[in-house]
Amino acid sequence: MRRFAGDRLLVATHNRGKLEEIAALLSPYGVSTISATEMNLPEPKETEATFLGNARIKAHAAARATGLPALADDSGIEIDALNGAPGVYTADWATTSQGRDFVMAMENTWARLEKVNAPEPRTARFCCTFVLAWPDGHDEVFEGQMPGRIVWPMRGEQGHGYDPIFQPEGYEITFGEMDRWEKNKISHRARAFEKLVHAFGG
Ligand SMILES: O=c1nc[nH]c2c1ncn2[C@H]1C[C@H](O)[C@@H](COP(=O)(O)OP(=O)(O)OP(=O)(O)O)O1
Ligand SMILES: [Mg+2]
Numbered sequence: 001m002r003r004f005a006g007d008r009l010l011v012a013t014h015n016r017g018k019l020e021e022i023a024a025l026l027s028p029y030g031v032s033t034i035s036a037t038e039m040n041l042p043e044p045k046e047t048e049a050t051f052l053g054n055a056r057i058k059a060h061a062a063a064r065a066t067g068l069p070a071l072a073d074d075s076g077i078e079i080d081a082l083n084g085a086p087g088v089y090t091a092d093w094a095t096t097s098q099g100r101d102f103v104m105a106m107e108n109t110w111a112r113l114e115k116v117n118a119p120e121p122r123t124a125r126f127c128c129t130f131v132l133a134w135p136d137g138h139d140e141v142f143e144g145q146m147p148g149r150i151v152w153p154m155r156g157e158q159g160h161g162y163d164p165i166f167q168p169e170g171y172e173i174t175f176g177e178m179d180r181w182e183k184n185k186i187s188h189r190a191r192a193f194e195k196l197v198h199a200f201g202g
Contacts, residue, residue, distance in 0.1 A: 005030035012062035012072035017160025051129035059133035081118030121149040128188040144191025
């Protein structure tokens, strides 16, 4: 990542929580970020059925629009007892006519688990696919996962999205209860980021 040092890397996201985590991951390498939101880029429609497909849409749209390399993150949670749902539709489960409502999404997720009588532990994993798209049209892909379980009730005020109901494997606290520094060491996003760093020779 040091080859980007001193530059601002375009991060093709409109999600503040993600952006803060990615910025914290990049900062030890001397790389700062500029987001799609800050550059007033439109939010492309995520029409693919995979994390990779949607990450490619976002990364290439931003690279094409700006002539800059762009890093996109497509992520979500796969719950075993729901056959991998919500998966790529994780954000959609929170979408209302008034914007995103993650409390509603978490309540809905729990209700579905109760309905199918899912046995404990309700295993799940957070997935992250990073695509780094270059203005010449090529791209590079880095993926990370963090296994864990869905718990109820919601616990913790930290983080974003579904963090209050996800307890990562090996921990007694949820991502919502973890300080952000600790989450950013072990998360799906941190794991994908490690591969990106490795590909660039640290
Ligand atoms: O660490 C996380 N902790 C909690 N929840 C998370 C996390 N990582 C992803 N998530 C959830 C939030 C969002 O509902 C969905 C991603 O959807 P996804 O389309 O990739 O992101 P997004 O629409 O929020 O922003 P954008 O597409 O502009 O990057 O998964
Ligand atoms: Mg999205």
